[in-house]
Amino acid sequence: MTARRLFTSVAAGAALALGFATPAHAATPDGVAQSFLWVAVILVVAKLGTFVERAGQPAVLGEILAGVVLGNLTLAGIGFFGPMAGDTVIAFLAQLGAVILLFQIGLESNVASMRRVGARAFWVAAIGVAAPFALGTYLVGPWLLPGLAPAAYLFLGAALTATSVGITGRVFRDAGVLQRTESQIVLGAAVIDDVLGLMILAVVASIATSGVVDAADLGLTVLQVLGFLVGALVLGQLGAPALSRGFAKISRSAGMKLTVALALCLAFAYVAHLIGLAPIVGAFAAGLVLEEVHFKDFEAPRIRAEVLGAVEGADGRTRARVGEILDRHRDRHLEHLVDPVGHFLVPIFFVAAGMQVKLEALADPSILVLAATLTAVAIAGKLVAGLAAGNCDRWLVGWGMVPRGEVGLIFAFVGKSLGVLDDQLFAVVVLMVVGTTLVTPPVLAWLLRRRPAPAGALPTPKAATAD
Amino acid sequence: MTARRLFTSVAAGAALALGFATPAHAATPDGVAQSFLWVAVILVVAKLGTFVERAGQPAVLGEILAGVVLGNLTLAGIGFFGPMAGDTVIAFLAQLGAVILLFQIGLESNVASMRRVGARAFWVAAIGVAAPFALGTYLVGPWLLPGLAPAAYLFLGAALTATSVGITGRVFRDAGVLQRTESQIVLGAAVIDDVLGLMILAVVASIATSGVVDAADLGLTVLQVLGFLVGALVLGQLGAPALSRGFAKISRSAGMKLTVALALCLAFAYVAHLIGLAPIVGAFAAGLVLEEVHFKDFEAPRIRAEVLGAVEGADGRTRARVGEILDRHRDRHLEHLVDPVGHFLVPIFFVAAGMQVKLEALADPSILVLAATLTAVAIAGKLVAGLAAGNCDRWLVGWGMVPRGEVGLIFAFVGKSLGVLDDQLFAVVVLMVVGTTLVTPPVLAWLLRRRPAPAGALPTPKAATAD
Numbered sequence A, B: 001m002t003a004r005r006l007f008t009s010v011a012a013g014a015a016l017a018l019g020f021a022t023p024a025h026a027a028t029p030d031g032v033a034q035s036f037l038w039v040a041v042i043l044v045v046a047k048l049g050t051f052v053e054r055a056g057q058p059a060v061l062g063e064i065l066a067g068v069v070l071g072n073l074t075l076a077g078i079g080f081f082g083p084m085a086g087d088t089v090i091a092f093l094a095q096l097g098a099v100i101l102l103f104q105i106g107l108e109s110n111v112a113s114m115r116r117v118g119a120r121a122f123w124v125a126a127i128g129v130a131a132p133f134a135l136g137t138y139l140v141g142p143w144l145l146p147g148l149a150p151a152a153y154l155f156l157g158a159a160l161t162a163t164s165v166g167i168t169g170r171v172f173r174d175a176g177v178l179q180r181t182e183s184q185i186v187l188g189a190a191v192i193d194d195v196l197g198l199m200i201l202a203v204v205a206s207i208a209t210s211g212v213v214d215a216a217d218l219g220l221t222v223l224q225v226l227g228f229l230v231g232a233l234v235l236g237q238l239g240a241p242a243l244s245r246g247f248a249k250i251s252r253s254a255g256m257k258l259t260v261a262l263a264l265c266l267a268f269a270y271v272a273h274l275i276g277l278a279p280i281v282g283a284f285a286a287g288l289v290l291e292e293v294h295f296k297d298f299e300a301p302r303i304r305a306e307v308l309g310a311v312e313g314a315d316g317r318t319r320a321r322v323g324e325i326l327d328r329h330r331d332r333h334l335e336h337l338v339d340p341v342g343h344f345l346v347p348i349f350f351v352a353a354g355m356q357v358k359l360e361a362l363a364d365p366s367i368l369v370l371a372a373t374l375t376a377v378a379i380a381g382k383l384v385a386g387l388a389a390g391n392c393d394r395w396l397v398g399w400g401m402v403p404r405g406e407v408g409l410i411f412a413f414v415g416k417s418l419g420v421l422d423d424q425l426f427a428v429v430v431l432m433v434v435g436t437t438l439v440t441p442p443v444l445a446w447l448l449r450r451r452p453a454p455a456g457a458l459p460t461p462k463a464a465t466a467d
Helices: A003-009 A011-017 A029-055 A059-071 A082-086 A088-108 A111-116 A118-144 A150-161 A165-174 A181-210 A215-250 A254-275 A279-289 A302-310 A316-331 A333-355 A359-363 A365-389 A394-400 A405-417 A423-450 B003-009 B011-017 B029-055 B059-071 B082-086 B088-108 B111-116 B118-144 B150-161 B165-174 B181-210 B215-250 B254-275 B279-289 B302-310 B316-331 B333-355 B359-363 B365-389 B394-400 B405-417 B423-450
Strands: none
Touching: A029 A059, A029 A082, A029 A088, A029 A333, A029 B088, A029 B215, A029 B254, A029 B279, A059 A165, A059 A333, A059 A423, A082 A088, A082 A333, A088 A165, A088 A254, A088 A279, A088 A333, A088 B029, A088 B088, A111 A118, A111 A181, A111 A279, A118 A150, A118 A181, A118 A365, A150 A181, A150 A365, A150 A405, A150 A423, A165 A181, A165 A279, A165 A333, A165 A394, A165 A405, A165 A423, A181 A215, A181 A279, A181 A365, A181 A394, A181 A405, A215 A254, A215 A279, A215 B029, A254 A279, A254 A333, A254 B029, A254 B333, A279 B029, A302 A316, A302 B316, A316 A333, A316 B302, A333 B254, A333 B333, A365 A394, A365 A423, A394 A423, A405 A423, B029 B059, B029 B082, B029 B088, B029 B333, B059 B165, B059 B333, B059 B423, B082 B088, B082 B333, B088 B165, B088 B254, B088 B279, B088 B333, B111 B118, B111 B181, B111 B279, B118 B150, B118 B181, B118 B365, B150 B181, B150 B365, B150 B405, B150 B423, B165 B181, B165 B279, B165 B333, B165 B394, B165 B423, B181 B215, B181 B279, B181 B365, B181 B394, B181 B405, B215 B254, B215 B279, B254 B279, B254 B333, B302 B316, B316 B333, B365 B394, B365 B423, B394 B423, B405 B423
């Protein structure tokens, strides 16, 4: 054994010594170092992927496509990156990236504007669940795949109801249009959709296993979910100032401010998961309740005091202009602090998502036709929902609801684990999820170019996303 | 099965669908959500721990002590946090935190100032390896623990040679004294120490296994390590501008700049690990070669253009003062971008390190006495080395070299895995590592207060660490 190899191999032991891993599920520092490499690779390909911005496409599409390439290099005989897809650390970082993204989106939204679009968001969500469900369960299912058990059609319909807000949120955020009415409706509807989806899953799973709906169980689920959302918003808004004041007593630094905010985000994500919601819903709620004003006990950005001191002797007009810029900067301080964390982690989510697309599946024409049809239905169902958005760009709302993402996959997996969906149907649902995810970013980008923000809307300055 | 539980339990399936985990080592989203909670808990206790700053102690000591409390709550009958110590994701994030910390320290250092103190750092490292090794192997080992095999004394001495720069680097950084001569010497000496340690490990492992030294193997190790360090510094300094120019062609955003820098940091950490060095040495090297000037093709902080525009009409003196502040800000832009990532991840490293301290071990008086003696020897050996630091605060240099950290543990583990160190001796070495780690931050804080920076040194403004 060479000394070098010895040194490397015992690193696992050192990890144990540091208690960083129990023997039961030990991450060797070999594994840790390997994950460092995977993260570096993912960041580089993600950034290479953003080359699509040159073609007017959203960066997120490039990141997903970069992931598709990375995940299918084995087809080209390059197996080196194969283990990346199975790396638990990468899996975690991807999920953490999604949580940070929704936290950022929540920070840039606020409860008041969400409440303003509440009713419209509810109708978009309700129709966006009902229409695809009806289309899938009663029309496309029996028509395309005759002779299956009724429960199979139920799950097919249920898988079509999901909305994954990650893609749309990212496109809207990068385009600086998160404050537009359409964006707020989509965000609100996606949260409501997650709640409705939880109930639908409870119902169809009950039917598939026992043939009947367990009303008490369903009621409990609904109560818990509503309790979490209301509790998060009410307690969050009431408790955040006290939390902030308490920690500011220990230190008023920007680091403390960021850390408290991130801890709250992760705690909310955990509780959401406990309730049965997606962690990203909790992260979004955390971002929603946190406002810069809650952190007034913390230090403002240091550059503020320096520049204010430097312009003290200047004329009144200069002082006023500089003061206004610095105020705007201070009011987004928390967002600016979270941004670098997002730059680091968010691309990991989208590249990892792209890596899941298995190009081999496209080789079977019959599955391809089924998947294409189901994707068309999935899109149509959400576009119908967009019509309920009232006086705004209804196409933008409808397309914003199209991506199914990981939520649709959860439905498919429940169906598969209950033995209701067979392998073929499962593959079709997965392809539908991929299809809706890939087609949305370019369409949204095109719609945003065609229909710029109407007068009265407040476009977010792009500055919010960089710096 | 309730719908809620069903929903939760199948989340594992969804993770598989997203390919986020292979069945072989599946991280269930249950596990992912659990890790969210652990991270939130760690961030909160870390920040509560920084309360020690009120007592004039460095924040890092508070973070470690918070980890000690968290890791020993089972002694108080609270078992809830027990699984945290075995969470592979927390283990990874802790290591990532150490890598980010050393990257930050590297960014705030530069090759020229390291070269200026090179010779002194070499002597500090050489004596800091030789003195503790001789004391441990030939004096304290045979005296305290008579009758062991010679190889046991060799490993005891070898475990005393290590230097872990994380603690000291953090204390110096938080105190804003990274630019002081003493800090630069400690950083340089720690890197050299890692290289020397690798050679010592090769030698003592050879002796323990075959009784002789394999000169060819040792030579190869040395060549590889020197090749990496020289290659990293030379190629990094030559290659970074080209790399930066290339990615700036895709996007000139701050996000791109940060991501490219982090990818380089992680890639260097991986290569260092491949060679047999600690990943943090690679991260430090990456930070050392990256200079703000390499990123001149990227956008400056957006606030710069805004404020410059606002003061355009002001008097010349105001313009000059504002311009100077903004230039200083721009020249640290990359550091400021990495800071929030560090705020997030670095405390995880120190809390996780503290969690490894098992207070039960302190119950055995004989082990305690041995450990205390070994700790005293460990400190004395490095203080002797500090005397080689020449015209500066030699005590500060010596104490800066004291913490053994994970590097000392690696030695102990090799010795244990080769059957050279028994359980008792191993426990003593671990306690010595813990002792040197805990005692250093308060001593460094005290020394820094007693002996402020001499004239001519450029203290880093604290602003560098927050914002």
